[in-house]
Amino acid sequence: MSALILSGIVISVIGLLGLLVCIRRVAKAKKRAKSEEELRNSVKQALPLNLGSLFVSALGLMAVVVGIFLTS
Secondary structure, three states, X not given: OHHHHHHHHHHHHHHHHHHHHHHHHHHHHHHHXXXXXXXXXXXXXXXXXXXXXXXXXXXXXXXXXXXXXXXX
């Protein structure tokens, strides 16, 4: 079951890295945007990455919790 825990940690870290990429994209867009419409479009483009990364991170955390319960 330690393999489940380790794979869950890896999956969670991948999700967190995706969230960091998303934050960085939006921060750059905020600096570069000349109008509110440009900023809105940049945020719309970052939304799928944000939601996907959050989902992957949650799946990894669930795998960690299940692995911990199964080893107890």
